[in-house]
Amino acid sequence: MKPDLLRMKEVALIYLDRSGGLQKFVNACKLYNDSKQSYAIFRFPILINPSDIIELDATLGNYILHKPVKATQIFQSVCFTAVKILSLIQQLQTEAQMSIVLKLTHLPSLPSYIFSLCKFPFDYTSQRFYMAEGIVVAMSTVTKYTQGARFVCCDENCPFSEGFQYIRVHTPGATESATVRNNFVCTLCTSPLREDMKYRVLGDKQIIEIVDAKAISAFQGFSSSKTPFRFQSFTVFLRDELTNKMEIGNRYKVIGIPVCMPSCIQITLCLEASSIHLCNLTGPSQISEKFKYLLSLTSKSCWRFTALLANSFASQVLPPGINNTLKLAIFALFFNKQILSPFCRMTVYTLYLALCKEQCCYCNCSNFLFCF
Known part of the structure; x- marks a missing residue:
């Protein structure tokens, strides 16, 4: 193992211990272990304060802000090791069964972390966190999506025809077909993989339309034109515990990862939310x-x-x-x-x-x- 990677895993464990996240993780593991239901995927949201991480180790902090996929893998490895050493979940067999979701408390107050439609698509080629602020103008009902699924090899003689070697988990920006489809092949014998439907895990999903707060401020009081127009909005995906946390008309700060979603012949820029915060009003708290x-x-x-x-x-x-x-x-x-x-x-x-x-x-x- 590379020294930097080992150091980042140590820092991740230290942060979880100091922030109280390790105790929350142990409590969540206990709920899974006490349940009589069979699980293929164990999901753990982890609250991350980037400022505290950077104070402990700048490299890990940079991974969280700019390479969240690799940072998630580091926390996944740490959590899996903790489960195995402490024997927290008896059902857990492989590291792939652990789904770690990083929830950031905030982002640095710098222009490079502000989500801007004017810069599309130049700055959004890499998946990292951005912060967007806007007003909710529309929302959908809560629907289901595939949170994760288990696949096994079709060849009965293959060692991977059983067990939990092939686990597909939703990642930010992934479509339904990226998680579940019928053209996966076994890396050992190249045979097709089939899904074990009884282990498919469904989650909640909600689509939100948000208008940038700056756009509304720019057109405030503009009523001389008779030509009808509408504000350009962008789509935000809320999943699982974030669903039904927004209300139409309220102003929110959304931290998430930009996603380019194909829509017919067009490409739509969306934001996969990691955390949301209701903006505090700066006006007077009472009538004068x-x-x-x-x-x-x-x-x-x-x-x-x-x-x-x-x-x-x-x-x-x-x-x-x-x-x-x-x-x-x-x-x-x-x-x-x-x-x-x-x-x-x-x-x-x-x-x-x-x-x-x-x-x-x-x-x-x-x-x-x-x-x-």
Whole structure:
């Protein structure tokens, strides 16, 4: 074994011991060992703080940030050795049966770790962690995917026709066909491999659509154009314990590995999430006293306070075209259509046309709600 590799395994074990991850791992092993169910794959999420790792060993920290696949193999080897030495799981036979998932707490606050669609595809040829921040605009229902599967050799005389030598486990960015398909061959006798269906492990998967927070800030208050448009979103894959952890409209920081997924004749850039964090709002935590005073002044009318807010702030926070619709809806609250005469209805329509032009037809001002 290379000295650097041995050193990184020692550091990984030291980190797990100091961070409490080793005790969590032992507890998870106990649950597997006490279960009466037969397992082919044992999955262990491990929480990783890159800053603490780098303080212990810079090489291992670099592996985690830039070569997560190799870093996962290091932790997999350490965990497998611990299971065998301590006899934690009696069913475990091979190292391939252990599925280690690294969950990063954060990434360095440097531009090279920020996920940017403008740089695609130049910086995303290697699979490493990036951080994206955005607002959830859509999400799918939770579906199933193949978390792992066991394969055996079709040749009964081959030693690999039994046992757990061929274990396929989902890796970030892999499609369903990469985990399960019918063209795998035995490395010993080159015979085809067949899947043992009773050992297939299914996990939960959810697809999230996120809009970059910078894009929304750039178009905030933009309502002069009549051409409809939509914000460009990107797809985030949530798996297993991360499913149903997001809500539409909330702003999140997502740490994950970029993936180029084929979609018909196009290539779609996605993000396989490793961890998600709800962004803390930077605004005031309570309503100011001046705002409360304004509410008390307008409390005698059921529409005045709402109209004031819509006229003052709606154009800054609503998508293009919605501001005028909102003002018209508030304006329509003043009238009962059952008692309006045709002349009054024509007056309302005239005022609406003036609203679309952002001017009042009576005094040529833009504050027509209060002028009327």
